Each structure stands twice: as C-alpha cells, then as structure tokens.
C-alpha cells in the first residue's frame with residue numbers, strides 16, 4: 109500500500125535520511141550493558157547484518173560515554189556505517205558529553221531537571237553542542253514519563269504528550285536547529301495513535317513538521333507484542349504519519365528487525381497484504397487471506413484491521429486464513445485486545461530491556477505471564493529497571509521491577525508496595541497481593 113506522506117523536514121542521521129519523502133527507516137536498540145564494549149559491539153554487528161538502518165545504545169551516565177566512542181570507532185573500522193544513537197534519560201551532562209561521538213542523541217528534555225526553567229536552559233546548551241557537531245536529536249517523550257509541569261496543565265493525556273513535545277520543538281525552531289525527530293510512545297495503542305495525530309496536527313499548524321519516529325512502547329513479546337506494535341504503527345503509517353520506526357519486543361532485539369522491515373516495506377509501497385477478499389456488513393467484516401505462513405498472516409491481518417478497530421469503523425472481524433479455525437479465532441482475540449476493543453486475557457506491559465536492566469527480564473516476564481494468565485483484563489507490567497520503569501507504569505494495575513542482585517520491587521499502580529523481594533518468591537508475593545485486593 110503506497111501512502112500519501114505527510115511532508116516533513118528532511119534530516120540526515122549519519123547518511124540515513126529521515127522524513128521529507130525518504131523511505132521509512134527501521135531502528136532497534138541494544139539490550140547489552142554499554143560499558144561491556146565487546147558484547148555491545150557484537151550485538152550491533154548482528155543488528156546491522158539483520159538490516160537495522162539505525163542502532164541505539166543506552167548511555168546511563170558519563171562513564172559510558174567512552175564506551176560509546178569506542179563502539180562507534182570499532183563499528184566504522186569493521187566497515188559498518190550504520191548510525192549510532194545514544195539513549196539518555198535524566199542527565200543533560202551525559203547528553204552533552206556523548207553528542208560529539210554519535211550520529212543522534214535521544215533525550216526527554218523535560219527530565220533534564222526537576223525545575224522547568226533549568227531544564228530549558230540545559231536543553232539550549234545541548235542543542236548548541238549538537239549543532240556544533242552535526243548531531244541529530246530525537247525528542248522522545250513517553251506516556252508516563254511526562255514532567256509534573258505538563259501533567260498539572262493537561263493531565264496524563266495524549267494532549268499533554270503533544271503539548272510537551274511542541275514546547276521543545278518550538279525551542280529547536282527558535283534556535284534554528286532543524287536536525288530533529290520527535291516521538292510520543294505509549295503502550296496503550298489508543299493513547300499512542302491519538303498523541304501522534306495531535307502532534308502532527310500541531311506541527312502542521314506551527315508551519316514546521318519534523319519527522320516522527322513511531323513505536324508502541326513496552327509492547328511485550330511474541331505474537332502479542334508484534335500485533336500491538338503493528339496496530340499502533342500501521343494505523344499512523346497508513347495515514348501518512350511516521351518516517352522511521354522501532355518495534356520494541358521483550359526478546360533478542362535482532363527479532364525486532366523483520367517486523368520493523370515488514371512495516372517499512374509495506375508502507376514504502378513495496379509489499380502487498382495477503383488479504384484476498386473482504387465482506388463488510390454494518391461494522392462487521394469477514395476476511396479471507398492467502399498467506400505463505402502464519403508469521404506473515406499475523407502481520408498482514410494486524411495492519412489490515414488494527415486501525416479500523418481502533419477507530420471503531422469496525423466492531424468485529426471474522427478471519428478465514430486456511431491455518432485452522434482455532435488459529436483464526438486466536439488471532440482475532442489478540443487483535444481485539446491489541447486494539448483495546450475486547451480483553452480476553454490480562455494486558456501485559458513489558459519493556460524491551462536495555463543496558464540499564466540488571467536482571468533476566470525475559471525469563472521474569474515469561475514467569476509472570478504463565479502465573480497470571482487467569483487475571484483477565486488486569487494490566488500487569490514487567491519493567492527492566494528501577495530508574496525508568498516506575499515512571500512508565502502509568503497504565504498498569506500492578507508492576508514487577510527487577511532491582512538487580514536477584515531482588516524485585518512490586519508496585520500497585522505506580523506506588524511501591526513491597527521492596528527487595530527475592531526473585532524466587534516475587535511472583536508468589538505479587539499473586540498474594542492481587543488475591544488480597546480481590547478479597
């Protein structure tokens with residue numbers, strides 16, 4: 109499907125063009141500890157080989173800056189030109205220190221300082237350094253990590269996300285800094301789609317549309333993670349919003365690339381869905397597919413129907429794929445859940461993990477899923493770090509966050525209720541708390 113593109117500024121991230129009619133690019137992020145140069149370099153090489161257009165690494169503090177510089181140099185020595193992005197949370201000092209050594213820095217400027225005026229001053233200094241070094245930036249705001257300044261004005265809403273981004277975008281315009289990408293990720297597909305639509309409209313009104321990086325954050329893993337990502341990202345790409353993307357999965361990050369590549373290829377106009385026939389009566393559709401395999405069916409079906417369910421153009425879909433009635437019914441259930449139209453199991457929120465993760469997130473997530481599968485409709489989050497995880501629990505009823513040293517903190521909403529629980533007991537304690545609440 110060829111989309112009508114929203115015409116944005118075109119930026120250059122180390123030779124990869126984003127926006128202004130350039131092909132949609134695919135990003136991913138290392139989950140290694142960045143200070144472990146060998147492991148991170150090895151993962152970057154695997155990602156580049158798998159087709160990542162842009163690779164991100166976390167930079168928790170100034171001591172990782174040197175590691176990033178070495179990783180960057182070694183990649184170039186290996187002949188890998190894939191641009192490197194530094195992911196920064198909270199520390200303006202780290203953002204400024206790393207900017208000369210990477211092609212792009214991802215920041216949430218609202219977190220640079222508790223005081224909003226100070227945060228703006230630090231953002232200004234950061235832009236000066238990026239300008240001097242030709243470094244691009246991503247203003248990356250997530251639902252759940254907005255500052256008090258903005259939530260006091262607009263609540264924790266898609267509008268708050270868009271308004272927060274617009275303030276930083278405005279500062280970039282004032283300083284004539286145009287090497288900017290913006291993202292507004294959320295785990296809830298309705299919130300995510302609404303936030304980007306509002307942002308696109310507001311940037312259009314302002315006269316400068318910066319390219320947008322799309323993603324459903326904390327999408328989880330397996331089929332559910334892929335379907336949720338496709339629903340949110342394809343809803344926007346199909347209406348011309350979005351220039352680069354990351355599918356975040358709580359798996360080996362190399363697995364993110366084929367899903368991202370599918371989305372990019374589809375909305376770059378290079379592949380067609382296996383949807384062969386569709387009958388629509390009122391707001392109910394019956395769809396017939398011919399796909400080579402189940403993986404492809406899952407992607408085609410999610411992109412063909414996710415937006416229509418999200419936007420309530422349709423209320424029900426019946427699928428006929430040739431892979432059996434049971435599988436068809438399962439995919440319909442998963443798509444209804446990802447589109448937030450019907451919940452047939454708990455809703456899981458899990459980050460992909462990154463260099464800040466100090467425990468085996470993937471195993472913990474599987475364990476939590478297997479023990480809580482009966483809690484239909486409940487939102488359970490499993491997050492990779494105690495630094496950023498708590499802020500991202502906005503949508504969750506319960507949260508499970510590994511602290512490191514085999515200890516876990518359990519959250520009710522975003523309030524810690526049990527700290528330092530040994531990981532071997534943590535799921536039992538979580539279930540006891542949930543049962544106690546249910547009476």
Ligand code: SF4
Pocket residue numbers: 459460461462463464465491492493494495496497500
């Ligand atoms: S919440 Fe997850 S992805 Fe985000 S910084 Fe922490 S470990 Fe990394």
